[in-house]
Amino acid sequence: MTTINTNLQAQQAQNSLSINGRNLQHAMTELATGLRVSSAADDAAGMAIGNRMQSRILSLNQAVRNANDGISMIQTADGAAQALSNMLTRMNELAIQSSNDTNGTTDRTALNSEFIELQAGMSTIITSTSWNGNKVLDGSLSSPVNLQIGASGESSDAMQVTFSDFSSLGALTSSGVGTTANASSALTDIKASQTSILSARTTWGAAMNRLNFAADNSANVSMNMSASRSGLIDTDYAKATADLARAQIIQEAGTAMLSQANQQPVMVLHLLS
Numbered sequence: 617m618t619t620i621n622t623n624l625q626a627q628q629a630q631n632s633l634s635i636n637g638r639n640l641q642h643a644m645t646e647l648a649t650g651l652r653v654s655s656a657a658d659d660a661a662g663m664a665i666g667n668r669m670q671s672r673i674l675s676l677n678q679a680v681r682n683a684n685d686g687i688s689m690i691q692t693a694d695g696a697a698q699a700l701s702n703m704l705t706r707m708n709e710l711a712i713q714s715s716n717d718t719n720g721t722t723d724r725t726a727l728n729s730e731f732i733e734l735q736a737g738m739s740t741i742i743t744s745t746s747w748n749g750n751k752v753l754d755g756s757l758s759s760p761v762n763l764q765i766g767a768s769g770e771s772s773d774a775m776q777v778t779f780s781d782f783s784s785l786g787a788l789t790s791s792g793v794g795t796t797a798n799a800s801s802a803l804t805d806i807k808a809s810q811t812s813i814l815s816a817r818t819t820w821g822a823a824m825n826r827l828n829f830a831a832d833n834s835a836n837v838s839m840n841m842s843a844s845r846s847g848l849i850d851t852d853y854a855k856a857t858a859d860l861a862r863a864q865i866i867q868e869a870g871t872a873m874l875s876q877a878n879q880q881p882v883m884v885l886h887l888l889s
Contacts, residue, residue: 643860646851653849666849669841675767676838683831685748686763686777690820690827693752693779696745697820700785701813703734703741708806710734714799728794731802735792742782755781765830767837775830777823780816785809 646652653659653666713719714727742753750757757779766773793799 639859639863639866643856643863646856647853647860650851651849652851652856662848666845669845669848672767673838673841673845675769676834676841679765679767679773679834680831680838682763683765683827683834686761686765686775687824687827687831689747689750689752689761690777690824692745692747694817694820694824696741696753697782697813697817699741700738700782701810701817703738704806704810704813707731707734708803708810711793711799711802711806714793715796715803717796724794728792731793738785742785752779753782755783763827765827765834767834775823775826778819780812782813782816785812 642658645654653662656663710727710731714724714731719727743751745751745753750761758781760776760778762774762776764774791798791801793802
């Protein structure tokens with residue numbers, strides 16, 4: 617039925633254009649932002665799930681950084697401990713050599729001088745080795761260092777690392793190796809110091825392994841969760857491009873139909889005139 621007062625066809629065409637206009641705008645927004653869900657109106661449930669997943673992903677990524685920081689801190693201490701161990705090995709060699717009575721006074725003086733210099737070098741390493749402002753070998757860290765290596769923030773996701781106090785090693789056999797008796801005493805002290813360093817490095821090695829596993833696991837979970845969130849939130853460009861082309865075609869067709877619908881009352885007036 618054709619009427620003049622109410623142009624139903626034009627209203628229908630206008631409504632269709634309004635709906636398609638929103639679809640067109642949505643497709644353009646998807647392509648421009650790279651997001652399928654950029655507001656709650658797009659997908660309220662999807663946005664809520666995506667936000668929860670993003671929070672979890674950020675927590676996992678921070679857990680990875682925490683674990684890597686812990687590894688770096690332990691590596692700093694372990695590297696210094698390796699240097700101390702090498703110095704003790706040389707000091708042990710000097711003490712054994714000085715214990716031999718075939719050495720003359722000049723020989724022992726030279727051996728003792730190198731021994732004392734190594735001892736001073738150990739003291740320097742012990743007192744100066746630090747990570748992010750924390751000295752890790754001189755006993756400053758009297759309490760175990762807490763490392764949060766999980767995303768939940770619970771105690772089950774934390775581990776503690778103890779940094780040994782090597783300050784006493786710096787005063788190792790302060791009498792040197794200038795005499796056979798002193799050299800013999802030094803050998804006993806050196807052996808005890810090497811045992812202490814080995815024990816600490818063994819503990820640190822186990823801790824680094826655990827931290828590496830924790831970091832790898834959190835990174836893996838984060839990666840897979842990111843992929844899942846991407847499928848939920850991010851734009852599927854193939855689909856969005858097709859939607860845009862479809863909406864543009866419908867928009868052009870709808871505009872043409874609206875124009876024709878608006879001409880119908882005019883045609884009726886022409887027939888009546």
